[in-house]
Amino acid sequence: DLSFDPKEHQHLRYNPLRDNWVLVSAHRMKRPWAGQVEKPPEEHIPRYDPRNPLCPGNTRASGEINPSYDSTFVFENDFPALQPDAPDPGSDQHPLFQSKAARGVCKVMCFHPWSDVTLPLMKKEEIIKVIDKWAEILEELGATYPWVQIFENKGAMMGCSNPHPHCQVWASSFLPNEPAVADRCQRAYYQKNGEPLLVQYAKQEAEKKERVVVENSDWLVVVPYWATWPYQTLLLPRRHILRINELTAEERDSLAAIMKQLLTKYDNLFEVSFPYSMGWHGAPTGPCLKDDNSHWQLHAHYYPPLLRSATVKKFMVGYEMLAQEQRDLTPEQAAEKLRNLPEEHYKTREN
Amino acid sequence: DLSFDPKEHQHLRYNPLRDNWVLVSAHRMKRPWAGQVEKPPEEHIPRYDPRNPLCPGNTRASGEINPSYDSTFVFENDFPALQPDAPDPGSDQHPLFQSKAARGVCKVMCFHPWSDVTLPLMKKEEIIKVIDKWAEILEELGATYPWVQIFENKGAMMGCSNPHPHCQVWASSFLPNEPAVADRCQRAYYQKNGEPLLVQYAKQEAEKKERVVVENSDWLVVVPYWATWPYQTLLLPRRHILRINELTAEERDSLAAIMKQLLTKYDNLFEVSFPYSMGWHGAPTGPCLKDDNSHWQLHAHYYPPLLRSATVKKFMVGYEMLAQEQRDLTPEQAAEKLRNLPEEHYKTREN
Ligand SMILES: O=P(O)(O)O[C@H]1O[C@H](CO)[C@@H](O)[C@H](O)[C@H]1O
Ligand SMILES: O=P(O)(O)O[C@H]1O[C@H](CO)[C@@H](O)[C@H](O)[C@H]1O
Numbered sequence: 143d144l145s146f147d148p149k150e151h152q153h154l155r156y157n158p159l160r161d162n163w164v165l166v167s168a169h170r171m172k173r174p175w176a177g178q179v180e181k182p183p184e185e186h187i188p189r190y191d192p193r194n195p196l197c198p199g200n201t202r203a204s205g206e207i208n209p210s211y212d213s214t215f216v217f218e219n220d221f222p223a224l225q226p227d228a229p230d231p232g233s234d235q236h237p238l239f240q241s242k243a244a245r246g247v248c249k250v251m252c253f254h255p256w257s258d259v260t261l262p263l264m265k266k267e268e269i270i271k272v273i274d275k276w277a278e279i280l281e282e283l284g285a286t287y288p289w290v291q292i293f294e295n296k297g298a299m300m301g302c303s304n305p306h307p308h309c310q311v312w313a314s315s316f317l318p319n320e321p322a323v324a325d326r327c328q329r330a331y332y333q334k335n336g337e338p339l340l341v342q343y344a345k346q347e348a349e350k351k352e353r354v355v356v357e358n359s360d361w362l363v364v365v366p367y368w369a370t371w372p373y374q375t376l377l378l379p380r381r382h383i384l385r386i387n388e389l390t391a392e393e394r395d396s397l398a399a400i401m402k403q404l405l406t407k408y409d410n411l412f413e414v415s416f417p418y419s420m421g422w423h424g425a426p427t428g429p430c431l432k433d434d435n436s437h438w439q440l441h442a443h444y445y446p447p448l449l450r451s452a453t454v455k456k457f458m459v460g461y462e463m464l465a466q467e468q469r470d471l472t473p474e475q476a477a478e479k480l481r482n483l484p485e486e487h488y489k490t491r492e493n
Numbered sequence: 494d495l496s497f498d499p500k501e502h503q504h505l506r507y508n509p510l511r512d513n514w515v516l517v518s519a520h521r522m523k524r525p526w527a528g529q530v531e532k533p534p535e536e537h538i539p540r541y542d543p544r545n546p547l548c549p550g551n552t553r554a555s556g557e558i559n560p561s562y563d564s565t566f567v568f569e570n571d572f573p574a575l576q577p578d579a580p581d582p583g584s585d586q587h588p589l590f591q592s593k594a595a596r597g598v599c600k601v602m603c604f605h606p607w608s609d610v611t612l613p614l615m616k617k618e619e620i621i622k623v624i625d626k627w628a629e630i631l632e633e634l635g636a637t638y639p640w641v642q643i644f645e646n647k648g649a650m651m652g653c654s655n656p657h658p659h660c661q662v663w664a665s666s667f668l669p670n671e672p673a674v675a676d677r678c679q680r681a682y683y684q685k686n687g688e689p690l691l692v693q694y695a696k697q698e699a700e701k702k703e704r705v706v707v708e709n710s711d712w713l714v715v716v717p718y719w720a721t722w723p724y725q726t727l728l729l730p731r732r733h734i735l736r737i738n739e740l741t742a743e744e745r746d747s748l749a750a751i752m753k754q755l756l757t758k759y760d761n762l763f764e765v766s767f768p769y770s771m772g773w774h775g776a777p778t779g780p781c782l783k784d785d786n787s788h789w790q791l792h793a794h795y796y797p798p799l800l801r802s803a804t805v806k807k808f809m810v811g812y813e814m815l816a817q818e819q820r821d822l823t824p825e826q827a828a829e830k831l832r833n834l835p836e837e838h839y840k841t842r843e844n
Contacts, residue, residue: 144580148592151579154667156591162670165574165595173572174554177654181529203525221524223516223812223819228502229495237686238694239718240507241499244516293811301808303528310811316505318817319513335588343589367590421815445814457652460644460661461574463796464772466669468574 148472155473157368158331158339159324164370165468168475171450180453183297183415187305189258195220196306198255213268214275215252216311222248224314246314247283251275253307260296260307260415262405262487269398276422277387277394279311284385284427287313289321292386297417299447299455321423325438332437340439344378353477356403360396363404365477370467372449372456373411373476375404377442384438385424407483408446418446499823506824508719509682509690510675515721516819519826522801531804534648534766538656540609546571547657549606564619565626566603567662573599575663597665598634602626604658611647611658611766613756613838620749627773628738628745630662635736635778638664640672643737648768650798650806672774676789683788691790695729704828707754711747714755716828721818723800723807724762724827726755728793735789736775758834759797769797 144151152167195202198210203220224246231241253272254264261269276292283290294309295302317325331339347353347364355363355375366376377400383389389397408416422442425435449456449470462468484491495502503518546553549561554571575597582592604623605615612620627643634641645660646653668676682690695713698704704715706726717727728751734740740748759767773793776786800807800821813819835842 144578146580146582148582151582152575152595153579153582154593154595156593158589158591162673163593163667165669167574170572170574175654177652178532178649221521223518223521224503227495228504229497231497231499231502231504236697237682238509238690238697240509242505242507242514244503244505289816291812291816293815295808295811298529301528301810303526312812312816314816316514318516320814320816322513331588339589346587346589419811419814421811423815443815457646459652460646460770460772461642461663463671463770464644464774464794465640465642465663465665465671 149475155368157366157370158343159327159368160320161323161327163466164368165466166472167468167470168472170470175450175454177454177457180299180455182452183299183417184305185415187258189256191257194257194304194306196250196252196304196308197257210255211252212255213271214254216249216275216279219248219250219310222246224248224312242316244314244316246287246312248313249279249283249311251279251309251311253309257306260405260409262402262409263489264307264402266395266398266402269401270394273386273389273394273397277389280385280424280427281387283311283313284387284431286428287315288426288428288430289314289317290427291318291321291421293419293421295419297415299417300419302417317426321426324423325426328437328439338382338437338439340378340441341382344380344439347378348380352474355407355477355480356400358396358400360393361400363400365473365480367473369473369476370458370469371445371447372469372471373408373446373480375444375480377401377404377444379440382436383424383440384435385427386422386440388440403485404444406485406487407480408444410483410488411480412448412452413488414452416446417448418444420444500826506719508717508721509694510678510719511671512674512678514817515719516817517823518819518821519823521821526801526805528805528808531650531806533803534650534768535656536766538609540607542608545608545655545657547601547603547655547659548608561606562603563606564622565605567600567626567630570599570601570661573597575599575665593667595665595667597638597663599664600630600634600662602630602660602662604660608657611756611760613753613760614840615658615753617746617749617753620752621745624737624740624745624748628740631736631773631775631778632738634662634664635738635782637779638666639777639779639781640665640668641778642669642672642772644770644772646770648766650768651770653768668777672777675774676777679788679790689733689788689790691729691792692733695731695790698729699731703825706758706828706831707751709747709751711744712751714751716824716831718824720824720827721809721820722796722798723820723822724759724797724831726795726831728752728755728795730791733787734775734791735786736778737773737791739791754836755795757836757838758831759795761834761839762831763799763803764839765803767797768799769795771795 425438447455776789
């Protein structure tokens with residue numbers, strides 16, 4: 143009888159934040175790849191482009207002119223998916239044809255005045271400014287909206303249509319699907335175990351070490367046990383924190399440091415500006431501010447698509463869309479690879 | 494006060510098969526696109542390629558030689574994500590580190606001996622052969638496995654690594670996430686309403702007409718009310734049918750006809766071989782064959798990524814991954830566009 147080896151034998155792993163399973167089939171990395179090869183990310187981006195609507199001093203689609211900003215800069219998305227004043231679709235509805243009102247605000251946040259930097263190439267002090275702005279926006283929009291989604295699409299491969307370093311913030315009048323499930327799962331875990339799911343999880347991972355990528359006194363980055371994307375990571379505070387605006391000055395400093403470390407490793411993995419989508423999840427806001435949200439723990443998800451090289455990604459397609467997500471290396475293999483990468487960025491090493 | 498117009502005003506729609514919501518923001522189609530442009534699908538594929546492991550008479554990675562097949566041809570995937578004999582990961586488990594055994598079989602099914610055809614370019618009689626083979630495999634693998642996922646990844650954009658027309662069949666010892674949710678939703682609906690969800694839905698859509706793309710006496714193709722992908726469709730029988738092997742000879746004939754119609758329209762939309770992932774969902778099999786599965790209705794999902802043209806797709810990224818899926822045109826707009834396309838394939842029209 144064979145003994146179980148996660149690198150050789152496919153198995154299922156449970157995702158306690160989404161209450162579902164991922165199929166881990168690490169032996170699939172052995173198959174040759176004859177499929178689509180992506181365009182490598184553009185390497186030579188001008189620091190200032192007079193036609194780029196995100197650069198300081200330029201005019202945007204709305205006709206507005208950007209200030210000559212020298213740190214972060216926030217403005218309303220000129221083509222928002224959510225607007226504050228959409229009318230209600232009405233409620234005379236068959237159970238199979240249900241619609242609901244959706245209201246909200248979409249903002250864009252530039253990280254830096256230069257187009258040719260990314261977070262890992264920014265100074266720690268500059269990243270702290272980004273974190274401060276995230277906290278400020280969460281507080282501002284979270285005063286009324288129940289969910290404020292801060293997210294970054296990095297790289298053309300992830301649908302990002304502008305190379306200038308930026309993220310987006312979409313605040314909505316409803317709790318979207320993903321946080322709704324995370325809320326339900328964390329609540330049930332807390333009721334059963336008396337401690338927040340992700341607080342317990344961070345403690346366990348800090349002891350086990352095998353999935354840890356980087357850590358400091360306040361924060362931990364792991365490839366979660368249930369990761370679906372090849373090099374997916376979860377960024378967790380050690381302390382119990384509900385929302386990003388609760389971070390102390392010290393925690394913002396150590397967060398900037400660990401983000402720089404993680405993102406430098408990501409870029410170093412295939413020596414390319416690493417594409418990903420990332421976003422923050424914390425306790426709901428608006429009307430939920432008055433509820434007990436002790437079951438929540440602040441965290442960020444990083445979902446990078448690359449699998450084999452700078453130009454070959456993991457396709458989440460047929461089986462994944464119709465049946466279940468599947469991964470081709472174990473989370474432990476991914477964590478080890480990231481952990482062992484240098485802490486200095488390949489671009490600054492070259493200079 | 495504004496009156497609600499789904500083409501102008503964002504709103505949420507409920508997906509009763511997944512028990513979640515999609516954000517419809519049709520006004521977003523107005524934004525310009527400066528992001529990633531895909532490589533258009535390859536147009537000149539040789540009918541026979543001596544190096545293609547899927548062609549008749551060629552040798553595969555395993556060393557096996559394909560027969561000189563002249564219709565469909567099924568073989569075991571040479572790099573399977575599921576194998577029949579993986580050992581059990583064991584069960585001494587913390588609730589946050591749960592794993593389970595996964596066993597199964599992965600097969601590949603070639604649709605046709607020629608590499609330069611696709612389903613819409615095949616004769617109806619040839620498509621019937623594919624349907625017969627699907628029914629046969631479902632019966633064979635479904636005798637023991639609880640779930641048999643038949644799916645097709647079409648086009649390099651959807652991770653397909655071989656242009657030869659083919660699909661895959663992955664049978665598993667577990668009920669995967671997506672069908673598990675569809676099972677739960679259909680069961681709850683049936684218990685409450687006394688009729689299967691998708692049987693009622695097909696009746697409603699056949700009356701309403703605004704989301705119908707094509708229909709015949711046995712089948713209906715709609716852009717579902719809750720579609721997430723821009724031109725997503727749902728293929729439904731009118732009769733209550735649990736599994737694909739229950740189709741009569743007449744129903745296989747009319748299914749081949751409607752598939753050819755739908756896929757021809759898809760190709761005609763941007764005059765390109767339209768990429769998609771599709772798959773069949775029917776009542777679970779194996780140990781579930783003895784259960785009452787009256788709440789199930791057989792159906793196929795088509796998930797095509799293209800949004801604006803042959804080379805610009807919809808990116809399901811940041812907001813979609815972290816919060817909720819979002820679409821940029823209404824399902825009714827998509828259905829109307831597909832419905833009005835010619836029934837003759839653009840390639841045969843050219844000749
Ligand atoms: O098995 P294939 O066609 O090589 O691989 C393709 O389909 C699989 C099943 O959807 C996916 O897991 C792969 O990411 C994709 O590239
Ligand atoms: O708003 P952007 O950056 O133009 O658009 C990008 O992010 C959005 C939010 O994740 C997605 O809906 C779009 O598909 C993607 O291209």
